[in-house]
Amino acid sequence: MxxxxxxxxxxxxxxxxxxxxxxxxxxxxxxxxxxxxxxxxMETGIHPGDYLxxxxxxxxxxxxxxxxxxxxxxxxxxxxKIENDKVITxxxxxxxxxxxxxxxxxxxxYIYKSKIxxxxxxxxxxxxxxxxxxxxxxxFINKDNKKEEEIEVL
Numbered sequence: 001m002x003x004x005x006x007x008x009x010x011x012x013x014x015x016x017x018x019x020x021x022x023x024x025x026x027x028x029x030x031x032x033x034x035x036x037x038x039x040x041x042m043e044t045g046i047h048p049g050d051y052l053x054x055x056x057x058x059x060x061x062x063x064x065x066x067x068x069x070x071x072x073x074x075x076x077x078x079x080x081k082i083e084n085d086k087v088i089t090x091x092x093x094x095x096x097x098x099x100x101x102x103x104x105x106x107x108x109x110y111i112y113k114s115k116i117x118x119x120x121x122x123x124x125x126x127x128x129x130x131x132x133x134x135x136x137x138x139x140f141i142n143k144d145n146k147k148e149e150e151i152e153v154l
Contacts, residue, residue: 009134016131019120030056033108034117035067035074041091042076046110051117052076054108060087065110070101076110 026032037050042065046052054067060079066089067076077089080097087106090097120127 009131009137012131012134016128032056033067034121035076035107036121037076039091041094042078043093045092046076046113049118050113051121052110053112053114053117055111056108060103060106060109067107067110068101068105069107070105074107 023034027034033054033056035052035054037046037048037052040048046065052067054076060066060082062079062082064079065076066079066087067074068087068089069075075089075098077091077094077098079087080090081088082103085103086100087103088097088100
């Protein structure tokens with residue numbers, strides 16, 4: 001039982017470290033970003049609370065769903081018009097187009113959303129705590145077992 005607990009905690013801890021490393025490397029290099037949707041402007045496909053993965057692209061076209069930054073706010077809407085370096089977007093559930101902005105404001109194109117990402121992002125601190133508790137408990141039990149083995153050998 002102790003070995004199973006130790007193995008599970010080691011696998012989970014390793015998986016968590018790998019996920020965090022990948023996330024931070026992607027975030028630092030601006031290859032991918034993860035953004036949380038706060039409004040229903042993109043209903044019915046994208047809902048408030050969803051986490052979206054966006055990827056920086058060299059070329060964007062009409063119909064692409066993009067995340068862009070205006071006045072410190074991140075917005076995810078669909079491109080309805082591109083002329084020169086100016087872009088106009090609109091939320092799928094909105095009646096009015098957004099104000100025109102520069103293509104340089106685009107952070108990336110929406111490529112993926114997942115319930116797993118939502119779960120991990122919503123419960124990341126609890127997941128880390130559970131994994132660390134498992135690791136500490138299994139390590140503590142393992143040390144107690146080694147002490148008993150040492151006593152028996154003597």
